[in-house]
Structures are given as C-alpha cells and as structure tokens.
Amino acid sequence: MTDSKRTAARETARQYLEKDDPLGWFEALYRMGRKDPSLIPWADFRANPNLVRWLDDRAVPDPGRTALKIGCGLGDDAEELAARGFTTTAFDISPTAIDGCRVRFPGSRVRYVTANLFAAPSEWNRAFDLVVESYTLQVLPDALRARAVKHIADFAASRGTLLVITRARDSGDHEGGMPWPLTRGELDLFRHHGLTEVNFEDFTDTLETPPVRRFLAEYLRQGPRTPDPPNT
Numbered sequence: 001m002t003d004s005k006r007t008a009a010r011e012t013a014r015q016y017l018e019k020d021d022p023l024g025w026f027e028a029l030y031r032m033g034r035k036d037p038s039l040i041p042w043a044d045f046r047a048n049p050n051l052v053r054w055l056d057d058r059a060v061p062d063p064g065r066t067a068l069k070i071g072c073g074l075g076d077d078a079e080e081l082a083a084r085g086f087t088t089t090a091f092d093i094s095p096t097a098i099d100g101c102r103v104r105f106p107g108s109r110v111r112y113v114t115a116n117l118f119a120a121p122s123e124w125n126r127a128f129d130l131v132v133e134s135y136t137l138q139v140l141p142d143a144l145r146a147r148a149v150k151h152i153a154d155f156a157a158s159r160g161t162l163l164v165i166t167r168a169r170d171s172g173d174h175e176g177g178m179p180w181p182l183t184r185g186e187l188d189l190f191r192h193h194g195l196t197e198v199n200f201e202d203f204t205d206t207l208e209t210p211p212v213r214r215f216l217a218e219y220l221r222q223g224p225r226t227p228d229p230p231n232t
Contacts, residue, residue, distance in 0.1 A: 008032065008039040010178050013139070017202035022141050023093055023116070030096040041179075043073060047080035048134050049207055050165050050216055061085045061129070068128040068155050070117065071136035078110045086130060091115040112229040117151050118144075124155055126221075131155045134165040137186075138179040145182075146189060153193035162195060168202060168215040187217050195219035 009029055016025035030146050033040040067086035069078040078090035091113040092098055101112045115121065117136070133152050139198060140148055156162045169181035184202075191197060199218035 004150065006041045006178070009041050013178055017141060022144060027093070027094040027096055030100065032095040034096065034100075037074075040073070042135050045074070045076060047076045048165065050214065051077055051132060051134060051163070052080060052204065054138050054163060054216065054218075055080070055084055065129040066127065066157075067130040067132065067214065068124065070131065070133045070152060070155075072101065072112070073097055074110070075105055075110065075112065075133055077132060077134065078112070079105055079108065081130070081132065082109045089113060089124075089128070091117075093117070093122070114159055117148060120155075126154065126157050126160075128155050128157055129160045131160065131162045133162065135167075135179065137164070138166045138182055142175075142180070145186060149186075149189045150193055153219075156219070156221045158221055160221050162190065162219040162221075164190070164215070164217045164219070166215050168213040181213070182215065184215070187215060188218050190217070 009025075012029050012032070014023045016022065018030065029040060033043065037043055037045075061084065061086075065086055067081045067088045069081060069088065069090040071089035072078045074090050077088065078088050078101070082088040087108070089111045090101070093114070093116050095114045098112050098114045101108070101110070113121075131152065137145055137148055137152075153162065164187060166187070167179055167181035167185055169175060169183060171183045173181070175181060196219060197217060198220050200215075201214075201216040203214055203216070205214045
C-alpha cells in the first residue's frame with residue numbers, strides 16, 4: 001500500500017489528534033470507507049500474509065482453543081483463525097467495522113464485538129490461548145502505546161501465545177508518518193507483563209509496495225494452562 005493510499009487515514013487521524021480524541025478517527029475512517037474501501041489502508045480483503053505464514057508453521061489447535069484478534073477491521077484475519085480451528089473472538093473500536101464484518105461473513109463462526117482496547121470486557125483477562133495483534137500499535141500515538149501493550153498482554157492466558165506483527169525501525173530512526181514503525185525496545189515492554197519472548201523476526205516485507213521493514217514477535221505466558229471447564 002503506497003503512501004498516497006494513506007492520505008485520508010493520516011488526515012483523519014490528524015484531525016482527531018488535534019481534538020485530543022486519538023481513537024475517534026477509526027470510526028470516522030470506516031464510515032468513509034463504506035463508500036470507498038480503498039480509504040482504509042489496511043483493508044486488503046485477505047488475511048495478513050505474515051499471519052498466514054506463521055499459522056502454516058503450527059499444528060492444528062486442539063479442540064476448544066481460543067483466539068482473540070485485536071483491531072479486527074473487516075474480519076479477514078479473524079476468519080482465518082476460525083478456519084484454522086480456533087474458537088475466535090474479534091473486536092474493533094469501530095461499530096461500522098464490526099457491522100462490515102457481519103455483512104461480509106454472514107453465518108460466521110467468529111464472535112465479532114465492538115470494544116475499546118482500553119476498556120475491554122473483564123472476562124477477556126487471561127482468557128485466550130492465542131492473541132493476535134497486527135498493525136494496531138503502529139497506528140496509536142506514542143502516548144498510548146505503553147498502556148496498549150499492557151492491555152494486549154493481559155489477554156493471553158496461562159501458556160497462551162501472543163503474536164505481534166508491526167512495522168519496524170531502529171531507535172535512532174525518525175518515526176515518520178502514521179503508521180508509525182515501532183522499535184525493538186517498545187516491543188520489549190511485553191516482557192514486563194509476564195510474557196516471555198520465544199521468537200523474534202526482523203525482516204523486509206516484500207509483499208508491500210514499496211517493501212517495508214517489519215517485526216514479527218511471539219510471546220508466551222509461562223505457567224500451567226488454565227484447565228477447560230468441566231462438562232455440566
């Protein structure tokens with residue numbers, strides 16, 4: 001996705017940031033995108049190829065394993081998780097995005113929910129065997145990222161996995177325009193919230209035009225897996 005395709009998103013984000021409403025622009029953008037989906041720069045209408053690649057290297061999950069997709073957008077990643085056998089919940093702060101998921105995937109097995117990352121349902125705390133965060137942190141302003149990392153980490157159950165996919169930069173590089181690439185140090189904050197890094201990739205994503213540098217990081221919450229509830 002070229003920078004020209006991000007013009008509407010950047011301008012909308014700027015307007016809301018100036019109003020001290022750093023999250024309001026998501027709903028505004030999705031409303032605009034109902035008429036012109038190309039205005040939503042991350043809406044590729046396919047699952048994230050790096051998520052697909054990561055899933056291809058994993059075994060089919062045991063029955064009942066749960067997954068959470070953060071910032072699900074129009075639902076492609078969530079549908080991929082469900083197709084792989086996960087009992088999947090997906091949320092977005094934008095009601096219009098969630099409506100779009102339900103229209104695109106009628107009868108879906110995914111539970112689509114309108115929710116705010118910073119005020120998510122309490123029952124989601126330590127509740128998911130797999131948590132997928134792709135491209136949400138990189139569109140949040142710096143002032144919100146540390147808080148976002150904590151909330152994201154808290155979704156992973158005991159022995160649960162968190163997968164993070166994001167644009168990348170070195171700490172001395174200028175962050176440029178939104179989407180803002182993250183540093184390794186920012187991702188290291190996940191380790192302050194009970195997670196252990198088990199895999200970290202720093203690579204050039206040639207599927208983007210032009211190619212972009214990305215991090216793919218995998219974390220595990222140590223401890224015994226929460227047992228499944230007994231049949232009643």
